[in-house]
Amino acid sequence: MKREKNYNYAFLFYDVGEKRVQKVFKICKKYLSHYQKSVFRGDMTPSKLISLRNELKKVINDDEDLCV
Structure with a gap:
């Protein structure tokens, strides 16, 4: 029996202070694909969203x- 994965598609937009931009970017890059400037998107499981x-x-x- 093949197990179905529970995937959702997520968009993430951020506007953070200059001091935190690189840290937020690196965290988002681990979970989603960089789309443009401060926008990320991609498949997201519920457990990855929590992390x-x-x-x-x-x-x-x-x-x-x-x-957001």
Whole structure:
């Protein structure tokens, strides 16, 4: 019996402070494909989404940055 994978397609846009741009870029690059400037897209499993969010939470400042 072939097991089905649970994939979703994700888009990620970010606008972060200059100090955090490279860190956010590197984290996003691990999980998604770079599309243009601060836009990433690609297939995303639920577990990878949780990991991505956890890594970004450590870097992003909620008061100054925007990540959707």
